[in-house]
Amino acid sequence: MPQPKEPGLLIVISGPSGVGKDTILRRLFQLAPELKYSVSYTTRPPRPGEVDGQSYTFVTEDEFKRLIETKEFLEWAQVYDQYYGTSRKRVEDALARGEDIILKIDVQGAAFVKKRKPDALFIFITPPSTDELLQRLTGRNTESPAALERRQREALVELGLAKDYEHVVCNRDVEESAREILAMIAAEHERRRQRA
Ligand code: 5GP
Numbered sequence: 461m462p463q464p465k466e467p468g469l470l471i472v473i474s475g476p477s478g479v480g481k482d483t484i485l486r487r488l489f490q491l492a493p494e495l496k497y498s499v500s501y502t503t504r505p506p507r508p509g510e511v512d513g514q515s516y517t518f519v520t521e522d523e524f525k526r527l528i529e530t531k532e533f534l535e536w537a538q539v540y541d542q543y544y545g546t547s548r549k550r551v552e553d554a555l556a557r558g559e560d561i562i563l564k565i566d567v568q569g570a571a572f573v574k575k576r577k578p579d580a581l582f583i584f585i586t587p588p589s590t591d592e593l594l595q596r597l598t599g600r601n602t603e604s605p606a607a608l609e610r611r612q613r614e615a616l617v618e619l620g621l622a623k624d625y626e627h628v629v630c631n632r633d634v635e636e637s638a639r640e641i642l643a644m645i646a647a648e649h650e651r652r653r654q655r656a
Contacts, residue, residue, distance in 0.1 A: 465558035466656075468496075469648060470551065470577050472563045473641075474570045475585030476615035478597035480631045481564055484585065487638035488562075495645075496554045496561040501527060504542040507602055517547075535565065535572035540610060544569070560645060567621045581648045583641060584625035588632050590616065 475481050489495060502516045503524050512518050519527070524543045528536060534552075536545030546563055554561040563573065573580055587593035597612050622628050627644050631637045 466649075466652070468555040468557065468559040468561060469645065469652075470555060470561060470563070470573070470580035471495075471641075471645060472565060472570050472573055472580050472582045473585065474565060474567050474583075474618075474621075474625070475631075476587070476593060476618040477611045478593055478615060479585050479587050480596070480634065480637075481585055483634050484629075484631060484637045484641070485562065485564060487634050488641055491638055492642055492645075494559070496559045498546055498551055498554070498561050498563045500563075500565070501533075501536075501545045501547065502542060504540075504544070534576065535569045537566055537568040537572075539566050539568075540607065540614070546573075567618055567624070571624075581627065581644065582625045583627045583629060583644060584622045585637065586619065586622050586628055586630050588630060590619065593619070 473481060473485070485497070489497065499513065500516055501519050501524060503519060503521050504516070506512065506515070506518055510516065521543065524536075524545065527533060527545065532547060532549070533545040534548040536543060538544075544566070546565060546569065551561055551563070563569075565573070570582060574582065587596070593615060594612055597608065597615060603611060629637050629640050629644075
């Protein structure tokens with residue numbers, strides 16, 4: 461008889477802007493292509509190279525508000541004056557299929573998910589130092605000076621919230637960080653198997 465499939469694991473990854481979340485995730489998906497990524501909705505305009513439906517689903521503010529009303533979101537938040545939200549259906553469908561799915565969301569969104577899905581795995585990524593974070597944000601050069609200053613200020617506030625996460629990964633090295641996250645996921649699966 462086929463065994464009933466274990467439900468998938470919901471993995472929430474947060475960390476300040478510029479900490480290297482996207483680079484780590486790219487490596488993580490190379491190492492573990494079976495992991496799924498929850499593509500969020502956003503009202504932010506696409507950056508060069510971002511593909512609609514892959515990086516984000518890009519929508520207008522009106523569309524986003526309609527999605528709030530139709531209860532499409534597991535969580536949503538306003539970050540840097542733009543709206544970002546996680547599709548409840550995309551997440552629930554993946555979990556029901558037994559797939560592990562990763563959400564890359566800000567700390568407000570993560571706090572919401574914690575209330576609705578307390579058994580998710582919450583991981584916060586920190587930089588090796590605050591100086592390095594500020595430098596990385598400046599070097600990225602994708603924002604106007606005012607937006608950059610704001611991202612820097614908010615990144616520092618966000619960094620202070622690492623203490624609310626049970627798992628913290630310090631991004632000294634992309635390869636090491638990706639492998640650390642993989643080990644955390646494997647350990648969580650093991651914990652669940654033992655509890656079952
Ligand atoms: P960016 O504009 O640099 O892609 O993302 C800005 C911030 O929004 C990042 O901290 C990112 O994790 C967060 N973010 C992206 N998608 C979502 C989402 O669906 N929900 C929430 N709450 N935050 C998100």
